[in-house]
Amino acid sequence: MKRPAVALSLALLSFFCGGGTLHAQDLVIKNVRVVVGNGTVIERGSITIAGGKITAVSAAASNAANAIDANGMSALPGFIDAHRHVNTGPDEKKEMQALLDAGYTTILSGGGPADGNITLRDHIDSGKIRGPRIIPSARLDLADSTPDKVRAETQAIAKLGVKWIGEIALTPKPGPTPKEMENLRALLDEAKKTGARVQIHAVSPQTMMAAVDAGVKYLVHTPHFGWLPFDDAKREAAAGVKQLSTIGFGVPVFGVFANDNNPRFRDGKPWPESILQGDGRGQEAGYKAVNARTSWDAGVIYGYGTDTNYDPKAGLAHELKTLNLMFSVQDIVKLMGPNTASYIEMSNELGTLEAGKQADIVLVEGNPFDGYWNLLNTRLVLKGGVVVSDQRK
Numbered sequence: 001m002k003r004p005a006v007a008l009s010l011a012l013l014s015f016f017c018g019g020g021t022l023h024a025q026d027l028v029i030k031n032v033r034v035v036v037g038n039g040t041v042i043e044r045g046s047i048t049i050a051g052g053k054i055t056a057v058s059a060a061a062s063n064a065a066n067a068i069d070a071n072g073m074s075a076l077p078g079f080i081d082a083h084r085h086v087n088t089g090p091d092e093k094k095e096m097q098a099l100l101d102a103g104y105t106t107i108l109s110g111g112g113p114a115d116g117n118i119t120l121r122d123h124i125d126s127g128k129i130r131g132p133r134i135i136p137s138a139r140l141d142l143a144d145s146t147p148d149k150v151r152a153e154t155q156a157i158a159k160l161g162v163k164w165i166g167e168i169a170l171t172p173k174p175g176p177t178p179k180e181m182e183n184l185r186a187l188l189d190e191a192k193k194t195g196a197r198v199q200i201h202a203v204s205p206q207t208m209m210a211a212v213d214a215g216v217k218y219l220v221h222t223p224h225f226g227w228l229p230f231d232d233a234k235r236e237a238a239a240g241v242k243q244l245s246t247i248g249f250g251v252p253v254f255g256v257f258a259n260d261n262n263p264r265f266r267d268g269k270p271w272p273e274s275i276l277q278g279d280g281r282g283q284e285a286g287y288k289a290v291n292a293r294t295s296w297d298a299g300v301i302y303g304y305g306t307d308t309n310y311d312p313k314a315g316l317a318h319e320l321k322t323l324n325l326m327f328s329v330q331d332i333v334k335l336m337g338p339n340t341a342s343y344i345e346m347s348n349e350l351g352t353l354e355a356g357k358q359a360d361i362v363l364v365e366g367n368p369f370d371g372y373w374n375l376l377n378t379r380l381v382l383k384g385g386v387v388v389s390d391q392r393k
Contacts, residue, residue: 025385026050030062032070033367037077037337037352039330041369047075049359052385056355070363073379076333077351078105078360079316080340083166083199083220083244083305085109086134087116088123096124096131101391102312103375105360105383106133108344110220110307111167111199114138114160130388133360135344137164137199140187143171143179147186154187158194165191165198170211172204172225181214188215197345205232205291212239218343219243220305224250224284228291233298242343244305245335247292247326248319250275250284256314266308266318285322293326296335303340313376320372329369359385 027049034042034057046062048055084107086095099107109117117136124131138157140150157165170176170184184200191198199218202208204225209232211219219241236243252263252271263271272282279287296302308315323332341351349358365377381389 026066027385028062028064028067029070029075029361029363030064030067032363033074034353035074035076035333035368036354037333038354039334047353047359047361049382049385052359054353054355054357054359054361057353068363068380070380073363073365074368074374075353076103076362076364076368076375077337077341077353077357078362078381078383079103079336080106080108080304080344080350081306082108082303082340082343083110083246083307084315085111085307085309086120087113088119089116092120092123092131093129096120096129097389099132099312100130100381100383100389101378102316103362103364103378103381104132104312104316105362105381105388106135106344106346106350108135108164108305109137109166110305110309111137112139114157114162118160118162133383135164136160136162137166138162139167140165142168142183142187143177145183147183150183150186151190154190154194154196158196163196165196166220167201168199169201170207172202172207175204175206176210181210184211184214184216205229208232209235212236212241217241220307221246221249222288222292222295224288224291225279226287228294230294230298233294233300236295237299237301242301242303242339243295244303244340244343245292245319245323246305246307247285247288248315248322249307250282250288251318251322252282253314253318256310256318266310268310289322289325292323296327296331301339301342302335303343304336305340313378317373317376320375324372329372332372332375333368359383 030046034045042059045059047057086109121134123129140153170180199220200211200216201220202211203221205223205228208223257264257268265271265274306315306319338351341347361382363380365379366374368374379392
């Protein structure tokens with residue numbers, strides 16, 4: 001495999017050896033399979049980058065000197081996790097690099113604490129550490145609050161400059177309490193004044209529809225307590241609701257927390273008895289997978305989120321293998337790219353490899369359409385035109 005031009009290689013060497021922040025370079029990725037993300041695939045093309053953005057995607061051959069020869073690789077839009085638990089801390093440098101190495105270039109925090117999210121974002125934006133683009137969020141409780149308190153907390157979150165409110169749970173069974181719904185309506189009303197986006201954890205069909213009917217536009221989870229009726233999913237789509245997958249919830253994890261062949265829940269505790277508010281024997285996994293396809297077929301804008309905080313590549317593999325039960329790789333590319341960019345309201349910048357978009361690009365070995373597992377073969381990751389992970393041999 002050919003290497004980048006000498007100037008680019010020296011810059012990368014300086015960067016990865018701690019020689020300072022590497023700025024976006026004008027370069028070309030050539031001889032690459034371009035998975036645009038909008039359904040188009042260019043089997044052998046090139047991507048031109050300038051000023052941190054994609055300026056051209058073409059099927060024509062490139063003779064550019066300052067080029068990365070990606071022969072045998074596929075380029076996809078940088079991965080977005082719209083519900084990942086991240087925060088500042090002593091291991092943030094290692095944790096953020098692991099996210100980049102897995103292919104993630106944008107993370108919508110799973111729900112704060114907001115000040116820690118802001119600090120982490122600032123550490124990355126200032127160049128103190130490398131990491132994905134961090135979108136902070138804040139937590140808010142509806143069960144033990146009042147409308148006045150909810151309104152005050154919403155205003156306080158706005159003063160922090162945080163636009164996303166998450167980790168908002170509603171009682172799944174038998175459904176939200178009158179108090180929760182009163183507080184939710186106050187939250188939605190106040191959020192309109194501040195421009196905040198309200199995300200709800202609605203993990204049963206009845207709770208999901210209560211949230212939809214109240215005017216919620218962002219749902220973090222696919223329901224895992226009971227089957228979602230297709231008519232309800234169509235109502236969800238008609239309301240313009242956007243929803244995240246997180247369907248690996250309930251599916252046993254192997255080999256991440258210990259290599260003892262024992263199934264574990266996503267927090268490392270025994271599966272299935274430690275599943276939160278579980279129905280028993282892990283049937284939540286079945287509900288989620290089928291309900292995911294129901295929402296998709298009904299026309300819901302269905303995006304990608306893991307709701308995890310363990311090893312990013314393991315979390316990616318876990319979510320992908322579960323999605324693969326119900327979705328083709330073609331669907332998964334749409335789900336992870338343009339749909340998730342739509343969820344985080346950044347469709348004009350992310351989600352597809354098109355001129356004018358941010359040069360957030362993942363190069364993987366092989367062809368992802370041969371199997372979702374090739375999405376795990378990350379070789380090179382660019383964020384805003386900057387090479388932030390180089391795993392080529």
